[in-house]
Amino acid sequence: MAQPHVQVTGLCVAARGPGGSEALIVRDVSFAIPKGQVLALIGESGSGKTTIALSLLGYARPGCRFAAGTVRIGSTDVLSLDDEELYRLRGGQVSYIAQSAAAAFNPMKTIMDQVVEGTAIHGTLTRSASETRAVELFRALALPDPEGIGSRYPHQVSGGQLQRLMAAMALITEPELVVLDEPTTALDVTTQIEVLRAFRHVVRERGTTAVYVSHDLAVVAQMADRIVVLSEGEVRESGATADILERPRHDYTRSLLAAARPKPRTTDEPREDTPLLEVRDLGAGYGRVGADGLPEIRVLDAIDLTIPRGATLGVIGESGCGKTTLARVVAGLVPAARGEVRFDGEPLPTNLHQRTKEQFRRIQIVFQNADTVLNPAHTIRSILERPLAFYRGVTGEAAGRRVAELLDLVKLPGSLADRRPAELSGGQKQRVNLARALAAEPDLILCDEVTSALDTVVGAAILDLLAELRRSLGVSYLFISHDISTVRAVCDDILVLYAGRKVESGSRSALAAPPYHPYADLLIASVPELRTGWLEGLPPRVTIPIAETHAAQPAGLCPFLDRCPLRVPGLCDRLAPPRQRFPSGKEVLCHREGEDLARHQLNTAITT
Amino acid sequence: MIAERRHWATRAWALMKGLPLAGRIGFALVLFWALAALLGPSLAPHPVGAVVAMDVYGTFTAAHPLGTDYLGRDMLSRILHGARLTIGLALAAAVAASVTGTTIAILSATIGGWIDEGVGRLMDALISIPSKMLALVMVASFGASPTLLILTAAFSYTPGAFRIARSLAINVRTLDYVQAARARGEGTGYIAWVEIFPNMVNPMLADFGLRFVFVVLLLSGMSFLGLGVQPPDADLGSLVRENISGLFEGAPAVVMPALAIASLTVGVNLLIDALSGRSSQVEQ
Ligand SMILES: Nc1ncnc2c1ncn2[C@@H]1O[C@H](COP(=O)(O)OP(=O)(O)O)[C@@H](O)[C@H]1O
Ligand code: SF4
Numbered sequence: 001m002a003q004p005h006v007q008v009t010g011l012c013v014a015a016r017g018p019g020g021s022e023a024l025i026v027r028d029v030s031f032a033i034p035k036g037q038v039l040a041l042i043g044e045s046g047s048g049k050t051t052i053a054l055s056l057l058g059y060a061r062p063g064c065r066f067a068a069g070t071v072r073i074g075s076t077d078v079l080s081l082d083d084e085e086l087y088r089l090r091g092g093q094v095s096y097i098a099q100s101a102a103a104a105f106n107p108m109k110t111i112m113d114q115v116v117e118g119t120a121i122h123g124t125l126t127r128s129a130s131e132t133r134a135v136e137l138f139r140a141l142a143l144p145d146p147e148g149i150g151s152r153y154p155h156q157v158s159g160g161q162l163q164r165l166m167a168a169m170a171l172i173t174e175p176e177l178v179v180l181d182e183p184t185t186a187l188d189v190t191t192q193i194e195v196l197r198a199f200r201h202v203v204r205e206r207g208t209t210a211v212y213v214s215h216d217l218a219v220v221a222q223m224a225d226r227i228v229v230l231s232e233g234e235v236r237e238s239g240a241t242a243d244i245l246e247r248p249r250h251d252y253t254r255s256l257l258a259a260a261r262p263k264p265r266t267t268d269e270p271r272e273d274t275p276l277l278e279v280r281d282l283g284a285g286y287g288r289v290g291a292d293g294l295p296e297i298r299v300l301d302a303i304d305l306t307i308p309r310g311a312t313l314g315v316i317g318e319s320g321c322g323k324t325t326l327a328r329v330v331a332g333l334v335p336a337a338r339g340e341v342r343f344d345g346e347p348l349p350t351n352l353h354q355r356t357k358e359q360f361r362r363i364q365i366v367f368q369n370a371d372t373v374l375n376p377a378h379t380i381r382s383i384l385e386r387p388l389a390f391y392r393g394v395t396g397e398a399a400g401r402r403v404a405e406l407l408d409l410v411k412l413p414g415s416l417a418d419r420r421p422a423e424l425s426g427g428q429k430q431r432v433n434l435a436r437a438l439a440a441e442p443d444l445i446l447c448d449e450v451t452s453a454l455d456t457v458v459g460a461a462i463l464d465l466l467a468e469l470r471r472s473l474g475v476s477y478l479f480i481s482h483d484i485s486t487v488r489a490v491c492d493d494i495l496v497l498y499a500g501r502k503v504e505s506g507s508r509s510a511l512a513a514p515p516y517h518p519y520a521d522l523l524i525a526s527v528p529e530l531r532t533g534w535l536e537g538l539p540p541r542v543t544i545p546i547a548e549t550h551a552a553q554p555a556g557l558c559p560f561l562d563r564c565p566l567r568v569p570g571l572c573d574r575l576a577p578p579r580q581r582f583p584s585g586k587e588v589l590c591h592r593e594g595e596d597l598a599r600h601q602l603n604t605a606i607t608t
Numbered sequence: 609m610i611a612e613r614r615h616w617a618t619r620a621w622a623l624m625k626g627l628p629l630a631g632r633i634g635f636a637l638v639l640f641w642a643l644a645a646l647l648g649p650s651l652a653p654h655p656v657g658a659v660v661a662m663d664v665y666g667t668f669t670a671a672h673p674l675g676t677d678y679l680g681r682d683m684l685s686r687i688l689h690g691a692r693l694t695i696g697l698a699l700a701a702a703v704a705a706s707v708t709g710t711t712i713a714i715l716s717a718t719i720g721g722w723i724d725e726g727v728g729r730l731m732d733a734l735i736s737i738p739s740k741m742l743a744l745v746m747v748a749s750f751g752a753s754p755t756l757l758i759l760t761a762a763f764s765y766t767p768g769a770f771r772i773a774r775s776l777a778i779n780v781r782t783l784d785y786v787q788a789a790r791a792r793g794e795g796t797g798y799i800a801w802v803e804i805f806p807n808m809v810n811p812m813l814a815d816f817g818l819r820f821v822f823v824v825l826l827l828s829g830m831s832f833l834g835l836g837v838q839p840p841d842a843d844l845g846s847l848v849r850e851n852i853s854g855l856f857e858g859a860p861a862v863v864m865p866a867l868a869i870a871s872l873t874v875g876v877n878l879l880i881d882a883l884s885g886r887s888s889q890v891e892q
């Protein structure tokens with residue numbers, strides 16, 4: 001191998017801790033990247049991925065400093081550059097693509113102005129030459145309307161498009177090295193696939209050397225030639241992508257791989273069929289209620305679902321499709337505009353003020369973001385004691401004992417009780433969040449994306465915990481997620497939501513075999529698999545152009561109409577689709593018949 | 609946790625050591641005036657109304673460290689008494705304004721809907737009444753008693769406190785932990801006091817400090833016009849007024865009370881700025 005293009009040797013980064021003492025957050029990290037190759041840095045949050053990635057730009061975050069080692073790009077010794085030279089390096093020789101494109105764009109300027117800014121600052125090209133180059137990049141990144149998109153403002157494009165535009169911004173100076181820091185983590189899977197394809201195409205075509213930072217092994221498997229596995233600031237293992245995935249040598253790599261392939265946590269044993277929660281023809285939304293009794297912003301329409309006692313129903317769909325709204329209606333936080341909710345055979349008022357304390361107690365909601373759901377002013381003890389006192393009147397010593405039991409139940413040390421939320425890690429906060437729900441001894445827990453903000457290994461532990469509680473306490477769950485493999489692993493029944501409509505529903509096994517609703521099919525096919533070559537092997541249909549907006553469909557028409565590759569002209573755009581029941585027991589909202597769908601489908605049967 | 613158990617004086621000391629220089633100056637000034645208000649009158653060398661010198665508008669001497677006033681009374685004694693009056697009245701009015709404003713704001717924000725909207729409109733209307741004008745009208749119609757002064761000042765500054773408190777409460781109200789409390793079935797009172805209030809205490813304390821400064825200035829201004837505290841009582845504003853003819857001689861009797869007002873208000877301001885700057889740094 002010739003002289004590698006990028007070489008990091010013995011890199012150590014020190015950070016100042018709260019007590020003023022220094023600690024190494026990156027320890028003796030070395031790797032090399034040959035020209036034109038993509039290297040992935042993978043690890044949990046806090047493993048030092050971003051710190052190392054930023055060192056390639058010669059940047060140390062406030063409070064951090066480079067303690068030892070060298071970073072060389074081509075013939076440049078990055079860590080020895082002065083401020084002026086660093087400024088020329090960044091955005092010229094090396095560029096950076098961050099997780100959130102929205103934060104990188106100025107909402108007041110057109111996209112083109114911002115994309116060509118880099119060439120203007122570094123004075124390399126004339127304005128018209130850089131605009132030509134930008135349009136080429138837009139085309140290479142498969143953006144719609146490459147000539148015209150530059151004149152739009154950031155809020156006029158979708159999240160996935162903005163992420164690709166940010167890539168264009170980074171690539172316009174033709175850098176030798178591109179650093180991509182979790183560039184698709186904030187995107188839905190169906191959008192992620194577009195972005196991954198575009199990145200891969202551009203990087204390959206231009207022979208750019210790249211560093212790809214991610215916590216998602218399946219994504220990295222598609223993008224990288226080599227992988228460096230990090231934990232606690234140290235390299236655990238590095239090697240060619242296929243070797244790491246198939247023959248991991250380090251235990252830590254094995255645990256990452258195991259967490260990325262969620263194991264089923266539910267049994268197919270027959271269960272009781274008395275319904276605990278029933279939702280019939282539910283409609284809900286936000287804003288003022290109009291004369292027709294419907295809210296201004298309609299989010300959910302015609303939702304039916306049933307959760308048998310002791311069962312788990314998974315709700316899946318892309319962000320904004322109304323999953324959280326559904327949980328909030330059941331919890332009483334958003335009133336239903338239409339339809340009925342029944343709990344344990346009784347109608348459940350969807351207005352908070354009409355509910356009884358017992359109804360409140362029996363239904364608990366666990367919100368998505370554990371960072372904001374625990375009151376920072378209270379101790380963990382008072383957070384957990386409140387439901388005990390409120391629902392059961394348990395106080396004093398009995399409450400203290402119960403708090404200890406609850407912490408034990410969610411596998412937290414009792415010493416945490418006197419801390420405040422800010423002193424806990426993300427996974428610990430999510431456990432407290434769950435313990436608070438359990439304190440009420442509920443029959444139904446509404447779990448809204450409870451693992452989405454957590455690392456895979458921590459998330460897997462929470463899923464295990466949920467399954468265990470279900471076995472031992474017999475609680476039922478409404479389990480909301482945007483991640484289909486998580487839902488498959490923990491749910492008995494699954495409901496697929498698209499734009500506030502139920503497009504498919506059935507038991508977990510029924511949802512593992514075609515025919516699928518065309519959206520469910522796309523969703524399933526978009527989840528990256530944990531092997532190399534999956535992205536190249538995909539049929540091109542998976543990347544049907546995503547409609548610019550989810551323009552509200554005329555009343556009753558198929559919600560997926562403008563994105564559906566199987567739509568039947570003259571039928572789908574005229575008539576409301578029927579709700580069909582297939583022999584496997586699943587329900588699908590579509591005009592096409594079962595065999596017809598199965599014939600065109602991307603996915604064949606899936607083994608769970 | 610541990611910090612809470614420590615003695616308050618230790619905590620105050622630790623707090624002060626963490627402040628930048630301007631903050632320490634503010635802290636020292638506030639501490640000085642707090643002690644002056646508490647202990648001043650008992651430390652004063654002379655009774656407040658006693659004519660003790662032959663010399664009017666006397667300058668700094670060992671017997672009268674801050675000089676003497678237009679009747680030959682001891683200025684140090686008069687300032688020590690005046691400070692207690694100024695600080696006491698202003699404190700009472702500022703506490704009343706902040707407590708009333710915050711209470712209405714939290715309840716209104718927690719209840720929401722048309723009640724919240726109505727209260728907001730009412731406060732917007734009240735805030736447009738100039739405080740000095742209102743005070744003048746009140747004094748003209750009802751005479752200047754300390755109670756009336758406190759009530760007038762409190763009434764003038766309640767809408768301002770309400771506005772700040774409401775915007776804080778509105779932010780906190782949408783946070784997930786408040787939603788979680790609603791979903792648990794908690795009542796308005798619990799949500800307001802246990803969930804929302806603790807998370808707006810710090811900015812409200814800073815706002816209280818500012819309101820205190822406003823009231824000091826309003827009351828001093830009123831007294832300076834002769835419409836505030838009435839003789840024989842004298843707050844710092846009245847001391848400036850009654851000795852104003854000494855201004856041309858540069859008499860300490862007029863300079864010192866003016867300086868007292870300035871150092872009190874500047875001190876509170878410096879301390880608040882340093883404290884709120886510090887807490888925003890911690891948040892970052
Ligand atoms: N408080 C609100 N007011 C108005 N619109 C809202 C509100 N909350 C959510 N929405 C809208 O409702 C839709 C569904 O949101 P949500 O239920 O949060 O979706 P999900 O949880 O599936 O991401 C989105 O278009 C969102 O913008
Ligand atoms: S109804 Fe038509 S447009 Fe809708 S999913 Fe079925 S085939 Fe596609």
Ligand SMILES: [Mg+2]
Nearest residue numbers: 323324368449
């Ligand atoms: Mg959501």
